[in-house]
Amino acid sequence: MSANLPRRTRHSRPGTLRLAQEVSTDWREIFQYRAALARLAVALLAILIILFGVKAWRHAFPHRLGERPPDGVLAMVQFSRMNRELTQSARDRAADQAPLVFRIDAQAHARIADDLKKDLQKVAAAKSFTDLPVNLRQLLGLTEVGPAVDPVAGNSSEKLAAFDRLKAATEDSLTEIISDFQRFLQRVEKTGLIQPEHLPRERVGSTRALVRDPDGNQEEVRLEELQLASVLQPGGRLDPARWNVFPTLGPIQSELESWLRRRSPETLVYDRVETQKRRQEARDGTPVEFDFYNVGQTLVMPGEMIDELKLELLQAEYEALEAQIPLGERVLRVCVVFLMLSVLAVLIGYHLVKHEPQLLWNFPRFVRYVALIVLGICIGRAVSFDPWRAEVGVVLTAVMVCAVVHNQVLATLTAFALSIVVTVACGADMARFSVMMSVCAAAVILLSGVPNRSTLVTVGTVAAGVCLLMHWGMLLVQSAGGTLLWRDINQWPLSLWSPLWCLAAGFLVSGSLPFIESWFGAVTDISLLELGDVSHPLLQELVHRAPGTYNHSISVASIGETAADAIGANGLLVRVGAYFHDIGKMLKPQYFIENNSGGINRHENLAPAMSTLIIIGHVKDGVDLAQQQGLPEPLIDFIEQHHGTTLVEYFYHEATRQAGEQPGHEHDVQESLFRYPGPKPQTREAAVLMIADAVEGASRALSEPTASRIERLVHDIVMKRLLDGQFSECGLTLTDLDKIEDSLTKSLIGMYHGRVKYPDQRSA
Numbered sequence: 001m002s003a004n005l006p007r008r009t010r011h012s013r014p015g016t017l018r019l020a021q022e023v024s025t026d027w028r029e030i031f032q033y034r035a036a037l038a039r040l041a042v043a044l045l046a047i048l049i050i051l052f053g054v055k056a057w058r059h060a061f062p063h064r065l066g067e068r069p070p071d072g073v074l075a076m077v078q079f080s081r082m083n084r085e086l087t088q089s090a091r092d093r094a095a096d097q098a099p100l101v102f103r104i105d106a107q108a109h110a111r112i113a114d115d116l117k118k119d120l121q122k123v124a125a126a127k128s129f130t131d132l133p134v135n136l137r138q139l140l141g142l143t144e145v146g147p148a149v150d151p152v153a154g155n156s157s158e159k160l161a162a163f164d165r166l167k168a169a170t171e172d173s174l175t176e177i178i179s180d181f182q183r184f185l186q187r188v189e190k191t192g193l194i195q196p197e198h199l200p201r202e203r204v205g206s207t208r209a210l211v212r213d214p215d216g217n218q219e220e221v222r223l224e225e226l227q228l229a230s231v232l233q234p235g236g237r238l239d240p241a242r243w244n245v246f247p248t249l250g251p252i253q254s255e256l257e258s259w260l261r262r263r264s265p266e267t268l269v270y271d272r273v274e275t276q277k278r279r280q281e282a283r284d285g286t287p288v289e290f291d292f293y294n295v296g297q298t299l300v301m302p303g304e305m306i307d308e309l310k311l312e313l314l315q316a317e318y319e320a321l322e323a324q325i326p327l328g329e330r331v332l333r334v335c336v337v338f339l340m341l342s343v344l345a346v347l348i349g350y351h352l353v354k355h356e357p358q359l360l361w362n363f364p365r366f367v368r369y370v371a372l373i374v375l376g377i378c379i380g381r382a383v384s385f386d387p388w389r390a391e392v393g394v395v396l397t398a399v400m401v402c403a404v405v406h407n408q409v410l411a412t413l414t415a416f417a418l419s420i421v422v423t424v425a426c427g428a429d430m431a432r433f434s435v436m437m438s439v440c441a442a443a444v445i446l447l448s449g450v451p452n453r454s455t456l457v458t459v460g461t462v463a464a465g466v467c468l469l470m471h472w473g474m475l476l477v478q479s480a481g482g483t484l485l486w487r488d489i490n491q492w493p494l495s496l497w498s499p500l501w502c503l504a505a506g507f508l509v510s511g512s513l514p515f516i517e518s519w520f521g522a523v524t525d526i527s528l529l530e531l532g533d534v535s536h537p538l539l540q541e542l543v544h545r546a547p548g549t550y551n552h553s554i555s556v557a558s559i560g561e562t563a564a565d566a567i568g569a570n571g572l573l574v575r576v577g578a579y580f581h582d583i584g585k586m587l588k589p590q591y592f593i594e595n596n597s598g599g600i601n602r603h604e605n606l607a608p609a610m611s612t613l614i615i616i617g618h619v620k621d622g623v624d625l626a627q628q629q630g631l632p633e634p635l636i637d638f639i640e641q642h643h644g645t646t647l648v649e650y651f652y653h654e655a656t657r658q659a660g661e662q663p664g665h666e667h668d669v670q671e672s673l674f675r676y677p678g679p680k681p682q683t684r685e686a687a688v689l690m691i692a693d694a695v696e697g698a699s700r701a702l703s704e705p706t707a708s709r710i711e712r713l714v715h716d717i718v719m720k721r722l723l724d725g726q727f728s729e730c731g732l733t734l735t736d737l738d739k740i741e742d743s744l745t746k747s748l749i750g751m752y753h754g755r756v757k758y759p760d761q762r763s764a
Helices: 020-025 027-032 034-053 084-096 106-125 134-139 157-188 240-245 250-263 272-284 308-323 327-355 357-361 363-382 391-405 408-426 430-446 453-478 482-487 491-511 513-520 525-531 537-545 547-566 571-580 583-587 608-628 633-641 649-660 684-699 707-723 734-751
Strands: 079-082 100-104 208-212 218-222 268-270 290-293 298-300
Touching (some): 034 327, 034 363, 079 308, 084 272, 100 272, 106 134, 157 240, 157 250, 240 250, 327 357, 327 408, 357 363, 363 391, 363 513, 391 430, 391 453, 391 513, 408 430, 430 453, 453 491, 491 513, 525 571, 537 571, 537 583, 547 571, 571 633, 571 684, 583 608, 608 633, 608 649, 633 684, 684 707, 707 734
Antiparallel strands (some): 208 218
């Protein structure tokens, strides 16, 4: 539990806000204060945010992956759902049938005629058949292709005759041949050519091609029309009958056709990006296939597990049902949720008014507490669905933070409110609420303090174990077949999901503890132990500047911690608070008697009013130093409140005496000018420190600190503070005061105990 105890606004005069007891006697008086209206506005705003966060106008989707509805699920409305398998199959077919896109390479097309011209020039330049390169003979079909063929003996008279005919034609009309050849290829100029082995792999199912020329024109053809073997077939774009149309090409048709087949020219470039775009367009243009369901049709059989497909089906039915809900019913639902949240807000507000008024009236801390609730509900609802299902972890995190920052009672009330709202918002049942509340209860019980960071991890681990046991317990209670449930292998990973989130919550709070303390102004035992180190800069400075005050603070810390433990308060907080409560004295140490060891009394030449200002000023100086050094708010509270509004008696009586010596001025001394500005102690810890500080200082003035004198001294100081009204705002009872008095008496007697004097021992 945090040491961040409720406090009033800095330097506020006591009594500016009514006590909780006075406020609760007449609720109508609350509305007379702007502060109360501001807090009501915050609560109303929080409720509105929660309404939007949980989507109060919609029914919660109740189904989760892996659940087994014992009664099954029937369709409550007629609806349709996309059949993913059929739709995907249809889209794949449409994508496969989309045409492949090619771009014509005009330069490659021009190179065909240029390559033919070069080869025919070599033929014209050859003096004999043997002078013709072997590879060229093979291109022109003038020899058999193969390494075992004799280049001379293997050539028949037909091949030699073909060579002579080709040579004669090239020598006489090479230019006309090339010109006619270009005209012959015009029919494939706009569609292009490509080899079958160079077709893209994604052409599965596609039989069409879209060819684009450099001018942006496009033509869709059959894919086989782009292949040279098909083009040269009868009826193709380069039908063999067309050779005779050109007089120069007819006589050498077989050689030119052989050259084309073996050269295998390509004039097309595959456009992968555009093809993918066409395939996607085909997918998007394919209509969706739907399955239709009627009212009363079984969606999930009794005891059947909800898998991903069933979950999608139930979500489709849920959306169809929500779409048919009229506006009036939605408004009614919002009003009901608003009323439920308002009831919970009233319950929490009543607890704050009766038992935690300081938290209620400290506006920044109240806003942070409300924000914690709002975030816990909204985030818990948002992550409650598959695949996260982390609502237990979120609620547990919020409750652990509340227990660390505030106290166990408020954390328990917060856990109840969060659990019930998140359960309703998620569409869960009472089993889920039971699990959630049990987990939070286990965590709150263990968070009576945070002595080290491993405590929070331990709390998360214990909460995870409780979550696992409660999960299986509720499953067995709700299930008819317990033996079969244990054998269900699908239930085991689902049952571990929530415990893992509980364990994560412990690590999360532990790792973010410094940020939590900074944001909420809280102080845990971990921070107190770190601050209580004597090597702290402020304490080291206090030792050097005001050693007497430092020794006084150490003594107050010792007796104050014991007294606080006696009444069940936070003794560690009192001890660390005592270390720093008088740090303001280091600025003017000579004006305080504990630092003036036999020297000149600085107050002898000062007026009582001026001396009082110096004495009282150490409170403000201490607050300023603490704020500069970044001390947490609860420790600054001790500096402010350890004198309350008590009277600086010595200087008040001195001022009264001096005024009495002047006729007509006997009543000029105002008691209020000789009182500390306060506020009075707001917590039991601050009250303990006030008493311990007073009795420790007063005990030093006892000439013979016997047990009876110490007991009488402590009793007189306690009664004086009680009758002065210093404990009216801290919640101390008379029983607590009696225990504090007894503890302080014993501690002081122990400090001033006598020694046995032996005959041969000198006085120590």
